[in-house]
Amino acid sequence: MRPPRSCRHDHGEGPAMDFHEYVCGIAEARYAIRKVFRIVDDRAKLAGLEPLEHQALLQVYGSPGEMLQVNSVARRLDIAPAFASRMIRQLETKGYVLRRSSETDRRVTEVHMTAAGREIVRSIDADVRMHVEYFQAQLPMSSKSTALSIMAFYVGLDLSPRAVETLVLGPAEAP
Structure with missing residues (x-):
């Protein structure tokens, strides 16, 4: 899993760095989930x-x-x-x-x-769709792929960083 740019620091190598990247991924996934749930909840309230x-x-x-x-x-x-x-x-x-x-x-x-x-x-x-699409447009691709990687882990899919990038970018654009 590749963390968002804001989480890429030169903290050295090894398990501590891997754990930091993992937590950065969790933070990105939870941010996206929370933001979308807030949008959905607000729209439901407006509908009564x-x-x-x-x-x-x-x-x-x-x-x-x-x-x-x-x-x-x-x-x-x-x-x-x-x-x-x-x-x-x-x-x-x-x-x-x-x-x-x-x-x-x-x-x-x-x-x-x-x-x-x-x-x-x-x-x-x-x-909801209109508001979520606006939110999606604000997310950098690195945040999208990081959040997707964590969500894949949560639901039991073993996706490599490369597989996540291919899903997000498409096979022609993935590195």
């Missing part, structure tokens, strides 16, 4: 949703059949099932989801997207 409500809608809409069980929403958002249940009720009151008992297990509550739920997710995404 709490950020966690928006995240719940994304999880339901992004699931097979646009349906998740309440306990799966809780697990995917890392929140208590009781809190997820209250939040889903609020989203149902707003007309964005429908709650239904499972046909196979009446104790299980399923959450289904409504047309209004799909529309608000699309609307927020369109608003």
Whole structure:
């Protein structure tokens, strides 16, 4: 992984330098993630949703059949099932989801997207896209590739610095 220019110092060789580069990569990745999440959260609020409500809608809409069980929403958002249940009720009151008992297990509550739920997710995404594209244009290529390298590590992909540069720049432009 190649750190951003601001992290490239002549601190010597060895594990200390490798660790510093790694932490610089984490800093870049977390900066990008935080900035994008802030944009998404702000756009959700402007649309009348709490950020966690928006995240719940994304999880339901992004699931097979646009349906998740309440306990799966809780697990995917890392929140208590009781809190997820209250939040889903609020989203149902707003007309964005429908709650239904499972046909196979009446104790299980399923959450289904409504047309209004799909529309608000699309609307927020369109608003987010413009702001994220502006943020992306401000990031130097070195920051993009460093953040991508750390994210690849987080999700279990073993990408060499060269592979990351090829992904970011394209095969023709990578060194």
